[in-house]
Amino acid sequence: MKEIKIPELAESITEGTIAEWLVKKGDKIEKGDPVVELETDKVNVEVNSDYAGVITEIVSEEGDDVEVGDIIAKLDENGEASGDSASEEETSKEESKEDKKEDKKEDKKEDKEEEIIEDKDESPKKEEKKESNETSKGDVIASPAARKRARELNIDLSSVNPRDPLGRVRPEDVEAAAKGESEEKSSKPAKKEEKKESAKTEFDKPVERVKMSRRRQTIAKRLVEVQHEAAMLTTFNEVDLTNVMKLRSERKEKFIEKHGVKLGFMSFFTKAVVGALKEFPLLNAEIQGKELVLKKFYDIGIAVSTDDGLVVPVVRDADRLDFAGVEREIGNLGKKARDNNLALDDLSGGSFTITNGGTFGSMLSTPILNAPQVGILGMHNIQKRAMVMPDDSIEVRPMMYLALSYDHRIVDGKEAVQFLVRVKQLLEDPYDLLLEG
Incomplete structure (x- = not known):
């Protein structure tokens, strides 16, 4: 008899919830076949069998919480599928019926014997009780x-x-x-x-x-932990997206023809963030004990909303990708998130996060840090507003409020404000950004 256990999943994942069994008792499986879908903090993963044989017992049911190393099923390597197990079940049922009949006979016999003994024992007690009652009443x-x-x-x-x-x-x-x-x-x-x-x-x-799903429980727990552990502050600015929208309008057809993807807003913001992080490296760091870890890579997390909650897949080495590469990667990760096909590698790591509440109509928000990162940029809805220009003329411009939440334990207010101003400057002059990207 072999045991199917929850394997090591990832460094940060030690437990999960059984979402769905892909096999049932009596099924014959081969080595490597998926047997159960496990819902973890980050993604749903399939657990495969290390053995071939017949499932003889399902130990953990759907909805049960399990940890790495827990036995969730048992398997007979020499068993036969369904038929034998069914006949064994029938035999065991018949045996249990016979056992129950015998037990009932024994129980009835014992009950009668107990009744006889109780009647004998109770008669003197009744006499004693009657006498004591009469005595108490007489007093x-x-x-x-x-x-x-x-x-x-x-x-x-x-x-x-x-x-x-x-x-x-x-x-x-x-x-x-x-x-x-x-x-x-x-x-x-x-x-x-x-x-x-x-x-x-x-x-x-x-x-x-x-x-609550395990993912929602984890989201709730971590958001509270971040607010307890980090000295979180938010600074705001606004960006004029006239030139970004003009550039997108001019290049969108050729961009699609050449690269096969649309030129969206996210590539501009990702590239602007990478440029600002290079100038202000503390926003690309994290705290480990008494040390600051300054990251020399730019893995940018892009928050994606799904039916099960917010997930943050990571665009790896965003500094080495061109605009088309960023757009393609964001599109692929977004689709995988919505289809619930993200792998653990898609979510691990990350040095900075961008979240876009503007897709839902948000005008202003204070995003919460994605620990252990120390910075997150919040994008918002684009609104046309009357703006006073340098020559005192008034023009209607497409404006967006930006929010930068940061951990004040590492990042000072001056550095946070300057970082956000630099992001604004890069977005308001996107031609150089596009060429450099």
Whole structure:
């Protein structure tokens, strides 16, 4: 019998949730066949079998949380598919039925023996109880009418509180005791029901409870951790995109013919960020213990929204790619994210992140850092606004607010502001940027 375990997935991933079983008990599989889809913090991955054989047991069900090394299924290398397992199940079912019948017979026999023993044992106890009750009743001072009423209502006289100063129990005392006992009995179930109802309902109106996906749980956890650990600040500026839009309009047809991809906004922003990072390297760093790690590479994360939450695939070596290469890579990663086909390598690393809330209509926001990175650029919606030009004339220009969130533990305010100004300058004069790119 072999065991299928959760393998080592990646350095930062130690657990996941079983999203879907791709096989069932009794299925015959070959070595390397995918058996289960696992939902991790970052992506869904398939777990393959290291052995060939027949699945004899599914240990973990869909929705279960599992860790690296956990056994999720068992496999018989010499087993036969479905048929044998089905006949074995039938045999075991028949055997269990016979066992149950025998157990029932034994249980009935034992029950009868216990009843006989209990009857023998209880008779002296009943006599003792009767005597003790009579004794306690005899010690109580009560009128004959009170004793008669107590017998009728099955009330123990020793439990009655007399109102007579001399302690004599009267019929009205017995009536009061009987009334109090019945009220107590009727109130107990009501209290239980009330408690049960309050435990069930936390809201006065209908609600729906939906279990958070592992990815959403991780996003929530990490966003809170970043705000607790980093000294996060945000600085803002605005950029005039007139020249970018003009350049895109002039080159878009030839660009598509030559490269097979559209010339979008993201390549301009990616290239502008890389240029600014080269001038302000602390925004391309991270803290490790008591050291600053200054990265000499430019792997730019591009935030992508999916149905399962935000993911940040990474454009590797963005400084070495031309505009077409950046656009092509962003397009490929975006499609993989939406199709839920991202690999762990697509998400690992990254030195700086760009997020574009403008695609959803956002005018202004304060993006949260993608730890352990120390900088993230937020793009927003493009709006035409009346702007005062250097010669005091007023023109309508396509403007965008930019937001840079940064970790103040590494980056000072002056450096953050200058970085954002440099991004603005590169975008407002994109011809050089395009040529250099």
